[in-house]
Amino acid sequence: MLKTLFFLLLVRPLVLLVCGINVRGRRYLPDRGPCIIAANHNSHLDTLVLMSLFPVTKVCRVRPVAAADYFLKNRLLAWFALELIGIIPISRRPTRKDGHPLAMVHEALQQEQIVIIFPEGSRGEPERLAPFKKGVAHLVRTLPEVDVVPVYLHGAGRSLPRGEALLVPFIIDVRIGPPLRYAGQGHARFVAELHDAICRLEQSIRGGTTDDQGTGHDI
Amino acid sequence: MTVVHDLFGGRVGPVILSILVILSAVTVAVFFVARNHCSLELRQRVRSWWIIVGLFLIGAMLNATVAMIFFGLISYLALKEYFTLIPTRRTDRRIIFYAYLSIVFQYWFAGMRWYGMFIIWIPVYLFLLLPFRQVLIGETRGFLENTARVQWGLMMFVFSLSHLAYMITLGPVAGSGVGGRELVLYLVLLTELNDVLQYVWGKTLGRHRIVPRVSPNKTVEGFLGAFFSISLLAVLLAFLTPFTWYEALFAGMFISASGFIGDVVVSMVKRDIGVKDSGNLLPGHGGILDRIDSLIYTAPLFFHYVYYLYY
Numbered sequence: 001m002l003k004t005l006f007f008l009l010l011v012r013p014l015v016l017l018v019c020g021i022n023v024r025g026r027r028y029l030p031d032r033g034p035c036i037i038a039a040n041h042n043s044h045l046d047t048l049v050l051m052s053l054f055p056v057t058k059v060c061r062v063r064p065v066a067a068a069d070y071f072l073k074n075r076l077l078a079w080f081a082l083e084l085i086g087i088i089p090i091s092r093r094p095t096r097k098d099g100h101p102l103a104m105v106h107e108a109l110q111q112e113q114i115v116i117i118f119p120e121g122s123r124g125e126p127e128r129l130a131p132f133k134k135g136v137a138h139l140v141r142t143l144p145e146v147d148v149v150p151v152y153l154h155g156a157g158r159s160l161p162r163g164e165a166l167l168v169p170f171i172i173d174v175r176i177g178p179p180l181r182y183a184g185q186g187h188a189r190f191v192a193e194l195h196d197a198i199c200r201l202e203q204s205i206r207g208g209t210t211d212d213q214g215t216g217h218d219i
Numbered sequence: 220m221t222v223v224h225d226l227f228g229g230r231v232g233p234v235i236l237s238i239l240v241i242l243s244a245v246t247v248a249v250f251f252v253a254r255n256h257c258s259l260e261l262r263q264r265v266r267s268w269w270i271i272v273g274l275f276l277i278g279a280m281l282n283a284t285v286a287m288i289f290f291g292l293i294s295y296l297a298l299k300e301y302f303t304l305i306p307t308r309r310t311d312r313r314i315i316f317y318a319y320l321s322i323v324f325q326y327w328f329a330g331m332r333w334y335g336m337f338i339i340w341i342p343v344y345l346f347l348l349l350p351f352r353q354v355l356i357g358e359t360r361g362f363l364e365n366t367a368r369v370q371w372g373l374m375m376f377v378f379s380l381s382h383l384a385y386m387i388t389l390g391p392v393a394g395s396g397v398g399g400r401e402l403v404l405y406l407v408l409l410t411e412l413n414d415v416l417q418y419v420w421g422k423t424l425g426r427h428r429i430v431p432r433v434s435p436n437k438t439v440e441g442f443l444g445a446f447f448s449i450s451l452l453a454v455l456l457a458f459l460t461p462f463t464w465y466e467a468l469f470a471g472m473f474i475s476a477s478g479f480i481g482d483v484v485v486s487m488v489k490r491d492i493g494v495k496d497s498g499n500l501l502p503g504h505g506g507i508l509d510r511i512d513s514l515i516y517t518a519p520l521f522f523h524y525v526y527y528l529y530y
Contacts, residue, residue: 020296020299126309155303158307158312161309164312166312166313166316168312168313168315168316168319169299169319170299170302170303171299171300171303
């Protein structure tokens with residue numbers, strides 16, 4: 001309830017009006033889980049943008065995976081991350097006694113939730129794709145019926161880069177690609193395919209070639 | 220009831236009613252009569268026109284305070300589209316933030332009718348402030364280009380456009396019974412019709428390209444057709460203004476010509492950056508820059524024409 005209100009009154013106006021998004025490929029977005037959204041990561045805005053792509057009534061079922069050491073470091077931030085955003089915290093330095101680090105993500109997918117994962121692992125340099133971690137492949141190997149939807153975000157790193165507290169609005173480009181599935185190709189292969197898919201989306205922004213091109217508008 | 224009275228009473232009433240009737244006729248034609256001959260894009264455009272007309276009537280025609288917020292928001296969306304298009308350095312984020320912030324002040328000065336401040340806030344104060352802020356940041360490389368880009372955006376999308384907002388606050392001209400609201404409707408209607416007519420004349424008669432390197436779809440025939448049509452319309456709609464017939468004729472002439480210039484100047488920006496549309500805010504129209512480009516030139520020119528003659 002609180003999460004829905006938070007998104008309706010604060011996040012959606014911020015993402016859709018203050019910044020503004022330009023979405024291509026919305027048809028690839030699933031309307032129900034289980035599903036993994038895999039995107040590049042440059043800014044705290046990324047999570048809010050991806051969550052705003054879903055109708056506000058469904059936002060409770062969308063769960064971003066986030067680093068426990070960062071988001072649970074103090075009580076206020078932990079309350080914000082867990083109650084308002086609804087993150088699934090994972091440990092970046094797991095120990096044996098914690099159990100499998102992705103157990104909670106696994107559980108969320110089994111409950112047919114939509115899980116947002118940033119395979120780069122951390123916010124990198126704006127507009128530069130870092131090597132991917134293999135967590136996504138671990139998940140889909142055990143849950144091969146889950147779709148992985150690649151998304152490329154451009155401009156969020158300009159609006160709110162790492163290490164800056166001042167939000168300066170720019171329009172954020174969102175490119176969504178066709179979903180990928182795990183078909184026994186092995187971890188490394190799957191992660192490479194996902195990386196390629198996101199790179200292709202990145203190039204579609206750079207080169208300006210998209211499935212529905214503008215026509216030069218006069219009236 | 221007061222809304223209906225405000226929109227459909229007085230001198231603006233018949234004009235607003237005609238706009239809605241014509242748009243309805245076009246909608247019926249595009250969606251029902253000639254559905255199979257019309258592209259998806261044309262249908263999107265007509266749908267977007269309804270939204271534009273609706274927002275303009277509610278935003279600009281009802282209340283002066285609402286109009287300040289409405290035009291301020293348009294400036295904000297346009298400036299944001301522009302800043303998204305142009306290359307920026309990370310250190311420019313600070314002056315871009317100031318640029319956004321200045322919109323609030325510009326429209327506030329317009330709303331309180333502080334003419335002196337309204338007219339120098341961006342060309343003088345922001346012009347002097349932004350380079351100083353860059354000095355405090357201390358990044359010397361690209362200083363001149365980036366400061367110039369930001370200032371240029373402010374002049375185009377905030378300063379120029381805000382003349383519409385100031386115009387709406389103008390009181391009635393003695394002895395004519397028309398004021399800011401009628402003048403804004405007159406200007407916006409003629410400017411937008413000029414765009415549409417350039418397209419329509421160009422599609423039907425167009426042979427010779429007028430600025431092939433900048434905007435390949437624009438033709439001499441489209442320009443001249445719109446120029447004469449708008450000049451005539453400007454005289455016919457002169458009851459919205461305090462103008463004599465020849466003052467209205469001259470207004471129509473420069474609105475048509477300068478609207479064309481605004482359009483191609485924004486095209487220059489897009490060609491320079493290498494994009495076709497400035498955004499996708501309005502389906503079938505491109506971005507908001509594609510819609511307001513002509514107003515950037517017509518608004519300040521028309522404002523100062525009226526201001527010099529009657530205020």
